Amino acid sequence: MPAAGDNTAAPLVPSGGGVKALRQAAAGCRACPLWRGGTQTVFGAGAARAPVMLIGEQPGDREDREGLPFVGPAGRLLDRALDEAGIEPRRTYRTNVVKHFKWKPKGKRRIHQTPSKLEVEACRPWLDAELERVRPDVVAILGATAAKSLLGSGFRVTKQHGELIEVEFAPVAVATFHPSAILRADDEDRERAFAELVTDLRVASEAL
Numbered sequence: 001m002p003a004a005g006d007n008t009a010a011p012l013v014p015s016g017g018g019v020k021a022l023r024q025a026a027a028g029c030r031a032c033p034l035w036r037g038g039t040q041t042v043f044g045a046g047a048a049r050a051p052v053m054l055i056g057e058q059p060g061d062r063e064d065r066e067g068l069p070f071v072g073p074a075g076r077l078l079d080r081a082l083d084e085a086g087i088e089p090r091r092t093y094r095t096n097v098v099k100h101f102k103w104k105p106k107g108k109r110r111i112h113q114t115p116s117k118l119e120v121e122a123c124r125p126w127l128d129a130e131l132e133r134v135r136p137d138v139v140a141i142l143g144a145t146a147a148k149s150l151l152g153s154g155f156r157v158t159k160q161h162g163e164l165i166e167v168e169f170a171p172v173a174v175a176t177f178h179p180s181a182i183l184r185a186d187d188e189d190r191e192r193a194f195a196e197l198v199t200d201l202r203v204a205s206e207a208l
């Protein structure tokens with residue numbers, strides 16, 4: 001297997017093949033130090049030519065154990081929001097800007113840590129390759145880490161969520177709140193943020 005470059009997965013990305021080939025190649029990725037703490041690479045999953053690509057930050061505890069994105073509590077909330085927005089799961093591909101779980105121990109628990117710019121950048125060739133292979137019609141960007149990575153450091157999800165944005169990596173994109181942030185909010189804020197997530201996903205759906 002080719003070695004990863006200096007903080008970039010680029011040399012590992014196969015030039016041919018579909019998402020399956022990418023997933024196989026990414027399984028051994030050591031382009032940044034996060035592979036040491038993670039159980040496995042959690043690559044994107046979903047329809048091979050999904051019209052809607054959902055991009056989150058990084059796998060959580062459950063995703064790290066199961067090897068699939070959005071299978072934990074945040075994923076369940078996302079499923080509910082997609083359902084309310086009228087987006088069928090079979091029309092989606094779900095992935096993250098970082099494909100290893102970054103965490104620190106707290107007692108017996110593993111607590112999520114925000115990935116650094118370096119880690120996000122090291123992982124970016126995988127995301128670019130997924131975008132190139134899946135070729136979604138619309139991308140829904142979930143949360144600040146993914147938004148800053150894809151839309152620039154000045155992007156503010158709180159102010160700009162729900163806007164249709166012209167991007168170079170897809171026909172169009174919409175940024176919205178991260179399901180994990182919604183789960184962390186207090187009761188009142190949670191309901192409002194969930195409703196906004198649904199509204200923003202409808203914007204994505206209507207862009208199809």
Ligand code: URA
Nearest residue numbers: 056057058060069070
């Ligand atoms: N949060 C994410 O951003 N991605 C997942 O896969 C799970 C939780």
